[in-house]
Structure formats: structure tokens, C-alpha cells
Amino acid sequence: MDSKSSQILLETAELSKDYLMGSEVVNALREVSVQVKGGEFVAVMGPSGSGKSTFMNLIGCLDRPSSGRYLFEGRDMSQLNIDDLARTRNHRVGFVFQNFSLLSRTSALENVELPLMYGKVPRRDRKAKATAVLEAVGLKDRIRHQSSQLSGGQQQRVAIARAIVNDPALILADEPTGALDTFTGIEIMALFQALNRDGRTIVVVTHESDIAQFADRILRFRDGRLIKDERVEHPEDARKMLSRMPVDRGKRP
Numbered sequence: 143m144d145s146k147s148s149q150i151l152l153e154t155a156e157l158s159k160d161y162l163m164g165s166e167v168v169n170a171l172r173e174v175s176v177q178v179k180g181g182e183f184v185a186v187m188g189p190s191g192s193g194k195s196t197f198m199n200l201i202g203c204l205d206r207p208s209s210g211r212y213l214f215e216g217r218d219m220s221q222l223n224i225d226d227l228a229r230t231r232n233h234r235v236g237f238v239f240q241n242f243s244l245l246s247r248t249s250a251l252e253n254v255e256l257p258l259m260y261g262k263v264p265r266r267d268r269k270a271k272a273t274a275v276l277e278a279v280g281l282k283d284r285i286r287h288q289s290s291q292l293s294g295g296q297q298q299r300v301a302i303a304r305a306i307v308n309d310p311a312l313i314l315a316d317e318p319t320g321a322l323d324t325f326t327g328i329e330i331m332a333l334f335q336a337l338n339r340d341g342r343t344i345v346v347v348t349h350e351s352d353i354a355q356f357a358d359r360i361l362r363f364r365d366g367r368l369i370k371d372e373r374v375e376h377p378e379d380a381r382k383m384l385s386r387m388p389v390d391r392g393k394r395p
């Protein structure tokens with residue numbers, strides 16, 4: 143790991159988020175203090191309703207905290223107005239979701255080009271960049287396919303290509319393997335591990351401890367609190383695990 147990637151990328155200090163439901167206050171996140179360095183691969187675990195997505199929304203600059211501080215790349219995000227927060231998010235954070243969230247009846251290429259529209263990248267450069275990223279995630283021969291013409295695993299690869307095309311500082315994935323079968327889920331984790339080896343910082347929410355074992359650190363939430371922060375001593379190598387699994391599928395890209 144080079145010196146740049148071992149710097150602190152994000153830091154929360156007593157970060158809290160409350161939601162008002164009628165007259166009742168929901169403490170979705172309670173005083174979470176944590177640091178993540180550049181180049182880390184972090185898994186976020188915890189029961190349903192424990193605050194995982196709330197945490198991801200805050201560190202991904204999708205939402206603002208009720209109290210506490212959030213520093214991202216050394217800047218205090220809690221001080222930014224909505225427009226600056228959105229600008230930071232569009233340029234510096236890539237999101238991957240459980241249900242892929244691709245535009246239907248739209249090609250893989252166009253889906254991946256979309257984030258580049260924010261950056262005013264010229265059309266021809268957009269196309270070249272999106273194509274290169276789709277090739278990097280193993281979809282060279284699916285570039286013109288529409289979302290509905292792709293398997294779940296392929297759709298998630300498009301979503302990951304879209305998340306990385308802007309070269310973000312942080313990749314956030316909320317249950318990225320939740321809608322996939324076991325084998326395809328491990329393939330997606332192999333892709334995340336490859337991106338992480340290239341120096342990318344990744345935070346993945348998962349319910350499955352098998353999936354969390356591919357990360358090098360696990361944060362556990364309960365009732366909105368961060369209750370455990372542990373290193374994974376020997377993360378599983380997804381690529382190696384796949385090579386040991388029988389392949390009788392025919393739908394691999």
C-alpha cells in the first residue's frame with residue numbers, strides 16, 4: 143500500500159441521525175465514531191434496522207447528519223450546503239445497490255456513461271471511458287446489450303462499472319450480492335477484491351458473514367450504534383474460492 147492510500151479517507155465523530163415519525167423520534171444512528179483509510183475494504187454488518195443504510199447514506203454524502211461530524215477527504219461534510227454535498231457525491235463517491243438500479247431499455251454503455259454527464263466530459267471521451275471500464279469488469283462483449291438482456295451478475299457488473307467510471311475516492315455497496323445466487327455473488331466479490339487491490343476504498347453492507355469474510359475489516363451495528371470494529375485476519379480470496387467451485391452454469395460472461 144502506498145503512503146497516499148494509507149491516509150485517512152473518511153472520519154466520523156459521534157455521528158448521529160434521527161428521523162421524526164409522527165411524534166416519535168427514531169435514533170437511526172447514534173454517536174458513531176470511526177475512521178476508514180484509503181485502500182481499505184470494509185464490510186458493514188448488523189440486523190435489519192440497525193442503521194447500516196443510514197450510515198452509508200451519510201458517508202456517501204446522500205444525507206446530512208442530525209449531529210456529529212463527518213470528514214471526507216479532510217473536508218467537513220456537515221458544513222456543506224446541499225449543492226456542494228451533491229457535487230462531492232457525484233464526483234467522489236460511487237454507489238452500488240442490491241437491485242442494480244440500472245436504467246431499463248438502456249444499453250450497458252449508456253448506463254455507464256451517465257455519471258460522466260455531470261463532469262462535462264466530451265461525448266467521445268465519455269464513450270471511450272465507459273467502454274474501457276465495461277471491459278475492465280468483464281463485459282467487453284455485452285456493451286450494446288440493454289439491462290433487461292443481461293443476467294443479474296452482468297447487471298451488477300454494469301452497476302459497478304457505472305460506480306467506478308468517475309474514478310471515485312470511495313465505492314459504497316449496499317447488499318450488492320443480495321439478489322444474486324451464491325456463485326454469482328462470489329464473482330461480484332472477486333471483482334470488488336480486484337478493484338480493492340488496485341487501491342480503491344470499498345465499503346460493503348452485507349447480511350451474510352460469508353460475504354463479509356472477503357473484506358479486511360468488519361464494522362458491526364446494533365440499534366444505531368457501532369458495537370464492534372474488527373480486522374479480518376485472513377480474508378478469503380474470492381477468485382481462489384471460485385476456482386474450487388464446480389462450474390455447470392454457462393451464464394458466466
Ligand SMILES: Nc1ncnc2c1ncn2[C@@H]1O[C@H](COP(=O)(O)OP(=O)(O)OP(=O)(O)O)[C@@H](O)[C@H]1O
Pocket residue numbers: 161162163168169170188189190191192193194195196197
Ligand atoms: N427515512 C426514514 N424515515 C424514518 N425512519 C427511517 C428512515 N430511514 C430509516 N429509518 C429507520 O431508521 C432505522 C435504521 O434504518 P436503516 O435503513 O439504516 O437500517 P438497515 O440496517 O439498513 O436495515 P436493513 O438491513 O433492513 O436494510 C430503522 O429503524 C428505520 O426504520
Ligand SMILES: [Mg+2]
Pocket residue numbers: 194195196316
Ligand atoms: Mg439497509
